[in-house]
């Protein structure tokens with residue numbers, strides 16, 4: 001079945017250029033074009049698309065406004081911003097609306113690889129409901145204690161970025177978000193960054209302040225005491241798992257980059273649980289009840305039609321996290337995770 005892709009730009013020249021560039025893909029993609037956000041939403045109301053790729057600055061409705069509307073109306077659709085480098089300051093505006101960012105001019109190969117990988121990862125999540133839960137998520141909920149510490153560090157003058165990085169690395173939700181941003185085309189780094197602490201240093205103090213204090217991308221989780229205890233335990237086990245992964249990867253003699261990928265993969269391994277629990281708390285309470293009888297993954301499959309490994313891996317893949325980390329989260333066993341990170 002052909003993938004249905006919609007490109008949106010206010011400049012007809014840009015759309016014509018894309019049309020020419022993507023012509024060789026006509027056997028695998030069915031591509032349509034919309035001149036602006038309103039036209040795009042109209043087309044999406046009448047036709048099912050897999051992916052929407054939008055310009056950022058458009059009159060009437062910005063790319064970020066368009067993709068927010070798409071997230072609400074068509075949560076299952078994969079959302080990508082394709083924008084010029086001069087629009088870098090707008091990236092933070094779109095950080096909860098878009099899954100990924102590509103910078104103009106963009107080679108056909110890069111567009112093709114990005115869209116193909118996102119669609120394949122989505123195919124790996126067998127339930128459409130679970131796909132939509134992952135793709136409609138703005139950000140992972142963050143640990144309230146770590147969040148308070150981060151705000152304090154960013155408001156009090158002069159907390160060194162290294163220290164801020166350590167704080168961020170102590171929270172699964174924040175770690176995923178900074179890795180999404182730092183690995184996006186807008187930062188134009190020549191290499192893949194796997195370490196949340198390093199990502200913070202590369203993003204810099206201003207971006208971290210905007211993310212945390214003005215854009216309010218990080219939402220601390222809340223709930224009753226049982227819920228909080230469950231999340232705290234999840235966080236603690238992620239941190240323990242990350243420490244064990246580091247020891248295993250070092251014992252195997254992996255290089256520093258692969259060790260860091262293994263550590264991050266283990267830290268983020270159960271992010272799918274947070275996704276499912278925060279988006280569908282009642283259903284997830286059911287999973288927790290059924291898990292003692294069926295085992296965790298079987299209970300998730302029964303309730304959601306998908307496991308937290310599939311959902312978490314899809315989310316991180318959609319966000320463009322390093323492939324080694326994403327593959328390790330999907331593999332979800334220590335041994336396979338190590339192989340993914342060593343590759």
Ligand SMILES: [Fe+2]
Nearest residue numbers: 269270308332
């Ligand atoms: Fe897990």
